[in-house]
Amino acid sequence: MTYCVGLLLNEGMVLLSDTRTNAGLDNISTYRKMFTFEEPGERVICIMTAGSLSVTQTTIARLREAMEDPDADGETSIMKAPTILKVAEIVGNMLAEVRTEIGEKMSAQKQSASATMIVAGQRKGGAMRLFLIYPEGNFIEATEDTPFLQIGEHKYGKPILDRVVRPDTSILDAQKAVLLSMDSTLRSNLSVGMPLDMAVIARDACQVTMRRRIEAGDEQFRAMSEAWSRALRDGFTQISL
Amino acid sequence: MTYCVGLLLNEGMVLLSDTRTNAGLDNISTYRKMFTFEEPGERVICIMTAGSLSVTQTTIARLREAMEDPDADGETSIMKAPTILKVAEIVGNMLAEVRTEIGEKMSAQKQSASATMIVAGQRKGGAMRLFLIYPEGNFIEATEDTPFLQIGEHKYGKPILDRVVRPDTSILDAQKAVLLSMDSTLRSNLSVGMPLDMAVIARDACQVTMRRRIEAGDEQFRAMSEAWSRALRDGFTQISL
Numbered sequence: 001m002t003y004c005v006g007l008l009l010n011e012g013m014v015l016l017s018d019t020r021t022n023a024g025l026d027n028i029s030t031y032r033k034m035f036t037f038e039e040p041g042e043r044v045i046c047i048m049t050a051g052s053l054s055v056t057q058t059t060i061a062r063l064r065e066a067m068e069d070p071d072a073d074g075e076t077s078i079m080k081a082p083t084i085l086k087v088a089e090i091v092g093n094m095l096a097e098v099r100t101e102i103g104e105k106m107s108a109q110k111q112s113a114s115a116t117m118i119v120a121g122q123r124k125g126g127a128m129r130l131f132l133i134y135p136e137g138n139f140i141e142a143t144e145d146t147p148f149l150q151i152g153e154h155k156y157g158k159p160i161l162d163r164v165v166r167p168d169t170s171i172l173d174a175q176k177a178v179l180l181s182m183d184s185t186l187r188s189n190l191s192v193g194m195p196l197d198m199a200v201i202a203r204d205a206c207q208v209t210m211r212r213r214i215e216a217g218d219e220q221f222r223a224m225s226e227a228w229s230r231a232l233r234d235g236f237t238q239i240s241l
Numbered sequence: 242m243t244y245c246v247g248l249l250l251n252e253g254m255v256l257l258s259d260t261r262t263n264a265g266l267d268n269i270s271t272y273r274k275m276f277t278f279e280e281p282g283e284r285v286i287c288i289m290t291a292g293s294l295s296v297t298q299t300t301i302a303r304l305r306e307a308m309e310d311p312d313a314d315g316e317t318s319i320m321k322a323p324t325i326l327k328v329a330e331i332v333g334n335m336l337a338e339v340r341t342e343i344g345e346k347m348s349a350q351k352q353s354a355s356a357t358m359i360v361a362g363q364r365k366g367g368a369m370r371l372f373l374i375y376p377e378g379n380f381i382e383a384t385e386d387t388p389f390l391q392i393g394e395h396k397y398g399k400p401i402l403d404r405v406v407r408p409d410t411s412i413l414d415a416q417k418a419v420l421l422s423m424d425s426t427l428r429s430n431l432s433v434g435m436p437l438d439m440a441v442i443a444r445d446a447c448q449v450t451m452r453r454r455i456e457a458g459d460e461q462f463r464a465m466s467e468a469w470s471r472a473l474r475d476g477f478t479q480i481s482l
Contacts (some may be wrong), residue, residue: 155396155397155429156397156399156400158397158429159397159428159429160473160477162428162429164477173477175482176477176482177477179482180477180480187400188396188403224480224482227480228476229404231473231475231476231479231480232404232405232473233404233405234476235469235473235476236401236405236417236421236469236472238468238472239421241413241416241420241461
């Protein structure tokens with residue numbers, strides 16, 4: 001399983017992913033699920049992935065190949081696409097293509113492989129955009145009403161986002177919110193695990209303005225998690241029935 | 242969908258269920274999912290249900306028929322069963338039988354019908370026991386380490402239970418905990434809905450000691466829900482990253 005979350009705020013975008021993958025409970029590994037592509041000041045794209053590792057790795061690998069191909073144009077390379085909407089289309093089409101290919105191989109074994117992705121990006125002069133790409137390649141976009149998108153194990157971490165995230169939430173509060181959302185998920189689903197990858201893309205910077213890997217045992221994350229537990233217990237105690 | 246939760250505490254058992262059923266999003270109804278059976282002072286049994294309404298209704302109806310059958314014995318009537326463990330077995334067997342019957346009818350349409358139940362009970366001189374019955378009829382029991390069981394949409398409401406419910410939690414705090422757990426679920430899943438049914442079975446009372454239906458618009462529930470939102474937001478504000 002996986003948990004990735006992206007926030008689209010007035011001040012910028014905040015992205016967080018875990019790194020745990022598993023093929024059964026007895027085969028657990030650590031893989032990066034957050035991939036950033038930058039031409040600083042011109043274009044920034046961040047992709048987060050959930051689902052079958054063979055599908056997500058192949059999709060990212062082919063997107064990279066297309067980027068490195070000197071003949072690629074705005075129809076195939078996400079670094080040349082004229083808009084971030086077009087980037088979402090390219091990623092969606094590639095994801096659907098890879099999924100179909102791998103799905104055909106797996107259907108013989110009556111198994112299936114699927115994946116979803118979050119694509120965040122901005123190009124110079126354009127708007128910040130945040131998309132959730134479905135396994136079939138179609139997508140939805142974060143809006144003012146719903147300024148966050150989640151993939152993977154989204155349920156445990158959703159209540160905190162529902163309650164505190166608004167478009168005018170500050171980048172600092174947004175980092176707290178996604179980390180607490182991840183904390184609730186880590187507590188309840190063993191197949192989501194540390195370390196974590198966090199990225200901040202400030203509005204109009206067109207580059208990743210903060211990047212942080214949070215390792216298991218990170219002192220700051222542990223302190224925040226404990227403070228949140230205390231706050232919840234204190235709040236609970238004070239409420240009268 | 243459905244959300245039902247049962248707590249097994251030193252002071253007694255606390256049970257809460259919603260009442261929403263749906264066949265698609267365009268066909269929503271209200272059905273009681275909590276059923277109590279009592280011989281006050283001698284035996285109390287509370288069953289909560291989740292899953293296919295045709296399976297749960299038929300199962301409860303047949304359990305009632307067996308109870309009313311003058312020839313029924315401790316092998317078939319939950320009101321005559323010698324132990325609450327035996328009650329869980331009778332409920333489990335009936336659920337599995339009904340599920341198989343209905344499943345056969347539905348398999349022709351390539352559909353399936355399934356259900357899970359929570360059974361709470363105590364008989365005079367026996368221990369309080371709380372079981373989760375799986376669709377196949379087998380079951381697990383709440384213990385000191387895990388003093389709560391959930392069926393239906395369990396994820397949104399689990400973090401609060403994980404953090405505050407212990408065997409020595411008071412009945413009053415337990416009622417708060419299950420209502421806040423339900424509140425988080427109601428906010429996130431439209432297919433869980435008011436009114437709610439709550440029951441308390443105090444230890445050794447062998448009867449339902451408190452029963453409450455909480456209607457949509459209940460003032461006390463609304464106030465508690467808002468106080469919890471405030472507590473979460475305040476707690477969030479005070480935590481430093």
